[in-house]
Amino acid sequence: MLTNNNSNKMFFLFILFFSTLISISSNSWFGCWIGLEINLLSFIPLISNSKNLLSVETSLKYFLTQSLASINFLFMILIKFSLLKNFDMNNIISIMMNSSLLMKMGSAPFHFWFPNIVEGLSWMNNFMLMTWQKISPMILLSYYFNKNFLIFMIIMNLIIGSLGGLNQTSLRKLLAFSSINNLGWMIFSIMISENLWLFYFLIYSMMIFMMISLFFLMNMYFMNQLFINNMNFFIKLNLLINFLSLGGLPPFMGFMPKWIIINFLLINKFYFLTFIFMMTSLIIIYYYIRIIYSSFMFNYFKMKWVNLLMKNNMSLINLSSFISISSMILSTFIFM
């Protein structure tokens, strides 16, 4: 995306956006599959960089897993056309279709490629992978889903996303597991209504964007890098606010989508599922706070030979953290 003088990537980016639109607005399942394939084909040039071996390996892994999911999806569509005449959603074919779409998204239990691949991508590519690439599989999921299967998948997503991130030190993998956890919330929201999913997704992508652009500008990929930098006070505040907001703590903006989803969970009487949502988000908050230890404390580890100094030239980021604090408080006064 933010490339090094390669304007061909703009072209592929345009095709990427267009492919998602094809996929979600098509009249037939075959059109959806076409959109998914074009999505895959246009994302590969965005992430591959032939000078870097890790990049090549990552793009190959991505291609293999996604094409497997796509061909599985095509096969299930054809079986559905030929065998089933009804619109009943609680059958084995819907399970298979949902599985292939879940694999495209990187949701549990098909998530094993996801932390691997985010480790090999740059921050901006990660942002595309975590936000834009989820749109078309999600919406396709909402067209033909098996409720019981998806509830089981939600539970697996929540547990794997929360427990998987506990032993990670790479920031990209941490955000990957947090993305898997948030997929659980998003799958539930798309079972309720697409509007609700859009609300959750927009706020989630805004929060991820703020965090990823912060890490991108500071060029940080690992947790130990957070402690040895002399971060400016506003950068620290921004980091603190963003991660607490992503964890869903009041009074920040990230509390609002989680609260609304809990509302719908309780309306539909999913009491035990709500409990699992709450407890896994506690584990998530634990490893977010581990990341932001450095921003709680005023001092930092100073290295002997290298002096790293952060200048604050990110006024846009400061504005975004201000929005993050104040939007929640202001919205409570509006929605009273």
Place this chain on the structure above:
Amino acid sequence: MMKFLFMMIFMIPLCFMKNMFWLVQMMLFFMMFLFMNLNLNIMCFFNMSYMFYCDIISFGLILLSIWICSLMIMASESLFKLNFYFNFFLFNVIFLLIMLYLTFSVLNLLLFYFFFEASLIPTLLLIIGWGYQPERIQAGMYLLFYTLFGSLPLLMGIVYIFNDLNTMTIYFLKFFNMNMYLLYISMIFAFLVKMPMYFVHLWLPKAHVEAPVSGSMILAGIMLKLGGYGLLRVMIFLQEVNLKLNYIWIIISLVGGLFISMKCFCQVDMKSLIAYSSVAHMSMVIGGIMVMNYWGFIGSYILMISHGLCSSGMFCLANINYERLHSRSLYINSGMMNFMPSMSLWWFLLLSSNMAAPPSLNLLGEISLINSLVSWSNISMILLMMISFFSAGYSLYLYSYIQHGKYFQGLYSFYVGSSREYLLLFLHWFPLNMMILKVDFISIWF
């Protein structure tokens, strides 16, 4: 009511200007006196507007929180002297005060939850940012996760109530009767963790000890009372289930209070002793609220206010010693009467209030609680007798170990006590021992 909210919001830019440290404290005192002049009607909700209200309980607790916040700034003069990020500290204090003020005065139960949770964030920042030891990281974790573990089911309960009753206004909840066991446990568990009750009290010794003096003051002074306030509000519509299940919580807290009081005798750290005594006092408060008779509510409310002042004052005293000797240990802080005899007076006054000696407000609270708990069951006489006796015991233990005896030979020199410190302690002690002269505005609710 909104005028106080805006006064606090506009104090925020004042925190970041130059040389405004004492002005902010003076403005908080000013706000305290303005707030005291609100029309106080005892039997009803007064000063109601679109989203705010004031009740006799919230009035007293808001007064206590403004008082303690202004005393927090007075106690943290060393941050100003040493120039250690005092602007952000002031911002933290004002932000915390805004969140506490809003917690006690919003009409909507969900907004109460929202600000209840939001008040954790500045407390966490105070503990980890300005604390003294490296153990403060673990202390902050314990505080955050114990409280969140309790309060996430509370969110579930509140949203369930909204879906069932279609209202969240606290005033209207008295017309309903929710008789569900699971709802009951999810609603009160958050407040029991916050109070804290015996089995979920582990966060309190850690957080109180590792916090700086201002963090300890606000934790002991107000944050524990958030749990009591929440219990008082939530009991309105959970009365029937409470009558069936309250014996669990009362027994756990009273027996736990007994164990904690005995554990106080084993402490070496001054602040740790004061923290454990907080748990013992709060155990009686839980007992009083759960019994649900009038004397129980009155006693718990009075004990909440008086314990807030008393514990906060004792943490100030512990910090006064810590600033001079740089140690909280009882082995080093001994024989202080030889050097700071006036401080010895203040230690004695506050510790005698802690053990509920007359004429302090703690005495009235404990007597009311003893009355209510014994009227619930005669056997609790034994537990209450032991708790009160041990609280006298460890208060005297703390006093005599610190003041009497031989002093530590490694001391060099320090000054006796600045008038700021005396004023700080006086402002803690004066409401505590003088409010006993007119208690009808906190103990006569109808």
